[in-house]
Amino acid sequence: MRSEGAVLYRHLPGDVTPGTLERLLWVVVVLALIADVATTFVGLELGLSESNPAARGAIEGYGVAGMLTLKAFAVSVGLVCRPLLERPYRPIVPAGLAVPWLVAAALNTYIILTVL
Known part of the structure; x- marks a missing residue:
């Protein structure tokens, strides 16, 4: 069995395009970064x-x-690597930045609340 040239694309629900999803995720990256930094310093x-x-x-x-x-630096690495991906898969870059920072902010918030 050969799969040369075969590409499997998953369609996003509704009218969400990969470009729209990526833009939304970059907003989440900024919010996650702010939340992580703020909760870290608190x-x-x-x-x-x-x-x-x-x-x-x-x-x-x-x-x-x-x-x-x-x-x-982390965002820069993501932006440099982003063009290496095909367009439908580019939202993985901001998701890969946002998720760990959101988890860190959530953990920081939990720990802060246990201390107060």
Whole structure:
């Protein structure tokens, strides 16, 4: 059996196009980034510590600027790699950035609420 040239596309529900989905996910990336950074620094002000060694080093060395530089680097890697994907699969890039940051913000919020 040969599958050369075969492409399987999944259709999104309704009239959502991959381009529309990608734009929406980039908005989620920005919101997730803000939520992660904000909850991280609230936690640090409450005496909690950063568990990610790379983020901890950036924060200890450069504060908020270090954390934002780290986030900017991650977004830059995503933007550089994005054109390597076919158009229908490009929303995976912002999703791959947003999901971990949303999870981190949710965990940070939970931990902050347990401390208060």
